Amino acid sequence: MNKLVDFESVLSLIDKSISPTYLSPTQEIVLREVWNGKTYSEMACQHNYDPEYIKGVGSNLWQTLSRTFDKQINKSNFVPFMRQKVASLFDEKYSQPESNQIEIATANIQEKHQYLHWTTAPTTKFFQGRVTEINTLQRWSEDPDCRCIIVSGMVGCGKTTLVTEFARKVQDQYNYVFWFSLLETPSLPKLISNYLNIFNQSSEQSSKLEEAPETWELSFLLWEFINCLKQHKVLLVLDGLQSILGRNNSSTYKKCYEEYGWFLRSIISTNHQSLLIATSRLRPKVLEYYSDNQVKMLDLKGFSIDDTKAVINSSNSKPVREEGLLFLSESLQNIPQLLNIVKNHLDDFRDVLDDDQNQVLQDLSLLGAVGELLEQELSYLSDLDREIIYWLAISCSAISLNELTGYTEQSQPKIKFTHSVNFLVKRSLVIKQDHRYSLMPILKAYIRRKLVKQAIQEINS
Ligand SMILES: Nc1ncnc2c1ncn2[C@@H]1O[C@H](COP(=O)(O)OP(=O)(O)OP(=O)(O)O)[C@@H](O)[C@H]1O
Ligand SMILES: [Mg+2]
Secondary structure (H helix, E strand, O other), X not given: OHHHOOHHHHHHHHHHHHOOOOOOHHHHHHHHHHHOOOOHHHHHHHOOOOHHHHHHHHHHHHHXXXXXXXXXXXXXXXXHHHHHHHHHHHHHHHOOOHHHHHHHHHHHHHHXXXXXXXXXXXXXXXXXXXXXXXXXXXXXXXXXXXXXEEEEOOOOOOHHHHHHHHHHHHHHHOOEEEEEEOOOOOOHHHHHHXXXXXXXXXXXXXXXXXXXXXXXOHHHHHHHHHHHHHHOOEEEEEEOHHHHEOOOOOOOEOOOOOHHHHHHHHHHHOOOOOEEEEEEOOOOHHHOOOOOOOEEEEEOOOOOHHHHHHHHOOOOOOOOOHHHHHHHHHXXXXXXXXXXXXXXXXXXXXXXXXXXXXXXXXHHHOOHHHHHHHHHHHHOOOHHHHHHHHHHHHXXXXXXXXXXXXXXXXXXXXXXXXXXXXXXXXXXXXXXXXOEEEEOHHHHHHHHHHHHHHHHHHHHO
């Protein structure tokens, strides 16, 4: 047992015992060197102290320790006394009732059998807010019928960050956590053999699988994979599900990725103890056929206004005043990525923010990163969604659903139209207030500018 006692444990016991007072740096040197078997003159020489001074420090120290441990302690018995003291505390800790021992053993097993594969998951060190969303995900994940959770929403609304933070929070409840991105659109056999090889490498059973090659028949790979989901509690995180879905029509898979349908179906419909959580820019219609016990969908919107304030004012420079904050919150609909872009340009427009908000909005809509984000978002919308957005962009004020229908009723059935408007509201692109609809202000400014530019080009040509 003595071999287990190291000086750091001794030091920590002394620190705790003499609290609220504490050891001075010289006292710590004396203790460490006595523990290492040095004489006072050797330690004085090594640390450039007067030998008499070190002796005095030692003498005071032994008095303190004698009082603390109620035992006469000096330089010659310090080491054996502390060894015994720490070792007996160690024994006490491990001779607890049996139930506690089982708990310790289980904890050790869980620790030993935990495999975390974060691959390219982003850091969530600066994670902000989202308390309600994390609680919702937690509640759903604890439902034994729930096999799959999809977090969808506008480009940059924080899907990946939320899901990653959630996975980190609950990682202790799973034997395996796999975080994979679908942005590179791996073929399904590649993805599954990846999973299987990790299960395989971490398996302690003698009957290990051979390396699972991608060339194995897909049905066999899938069968092996689902077996692993039954044997272990696995949290599968898939980031960017939109990469395998048909663009503008998430009711189909992209060509050559139809096999993913089989994969998702197997995870959702089979009995096992694992969970898939995926992010997607598109709400996958391919999963709408399952009961909402098995598949849960979270439509993620922007931050709460308080979190927006915290993000905007998180830099060291002068804080933005309340009115300016409200204006930014409304214009950007609290979308985290837009807030980050704008925050980086805050110093350029902070002074005009209170006087000329319209000018600020025009300037922000000209930022390259803002334009890129909005163009990406527009590319995921259907023709009808875009048509509605364009009508709202040229309308001066908020309009009613009837007025809006009036513009487009020639071309689309009403039910499709209402569905589209509701979808755009869910996505924060359209704002609904008192039964009237308007466009997200930054998007409106961007599209108006785009329309003017197009018109000028046409006139010139
Ligand atoms: N809760 C949060 N706390 C702090 N920063 C956040 C939070 N959510 C998002 N962000 C920041 O906003 C940016 C966009 O977030 P994220 O990548 O998660 O969005 P996304 O919805 O996954 O985007 P995409 O549609 O491009 O996949 C990142 O820079 C991220 O750090
Ligand atoms: Mg993402």
